[in-house]
Amino acid sequence: MSEPWSQPMDVGALADAQADFELAIPLAELSRVRPLVGTLSGALHGHVHFEREGEIAVAALELAGTVQLTCQRCLRLMPWKIDGRARVALIAHDSQASSVPEQLEPMLAPGGKTSLRDLFEEELLLALPIVALHTDERACAPAASQEEDSAVHRPFERLAELLKRTTEASVAREDTSHGRTKKS
Numbered sequence: 001m002s003e004p005w006s007q008p009m010d011v012g013a014l015a016d017a018q019a020d021f022e023l024a025i026p027l028a029e030l031s032r033v034r035p036l037v038g039t040l041s042g043a044l045h046g047h048v049h050f051e052r053e054g055e056i057a058v059a060a061l062e063l064a065g066t067v068q069l070t071c072q073r074c075l076r077l078m079p080w081k082i083d084g085r086a087r088v089a090l091i092a093h094d095s096q097a098s099s100v101p102e103q104l105e106p107m108l109a110p111g112g113k114t115s116l117r118d119l120f121e122e123e124l125l126l127a128l129p130i131v132a133l134h135t136d137e138r139a140c141a142p143a144a145s146q147e148e149d150s151a152v153h154r155p156f157e158r159l160a161e162l163l164k165r166t167t168e169a170s171v172a173r174e175d176t177s178h179g180r181t182k183k184s
């Protein structure tokens, strides 16, 4: 029943095999991310390639997806795009962190094992902002600005146009059916 990405795997063996994985993990399955997002729909997509750098098992990650965060100014949902890559050094003990080259992020793989879910969840947490806010302040207060007022009227204009078209289309359809009736 459990998905392959939820299984702890031996990172040393994966590095020796230069293993590759393509995966999509539903956000609802990421328990540490759950309290930070506004909705649990959607998935985190990614790719991981394992390799060795000297003695160290390395996971090269690419992750992509969109999560809905709650803007801390207006408390409405805002999409946050995830598009990141990282090179992670998987170490069995904290004591090995000092031997990790500077360009790699050390991450603990207790007993030399980790699941792809833990790996991706850790990176997703790093990709989220500490405080989510709409980048454009105007997005927080739509009723207050003049621009938004004119935008409100536009859908009604479109609706009137659509209704007109629908009426014309139904008239045209009636004509066709009359034609058919005459022929038969």
Ligand SMILES: [Zn+2]
Residues within 6 Å of the ligand: 071, 072, 073, 074, 075, 076, 133, 134, 139, 140
């Ligand atoms: Zn906002």
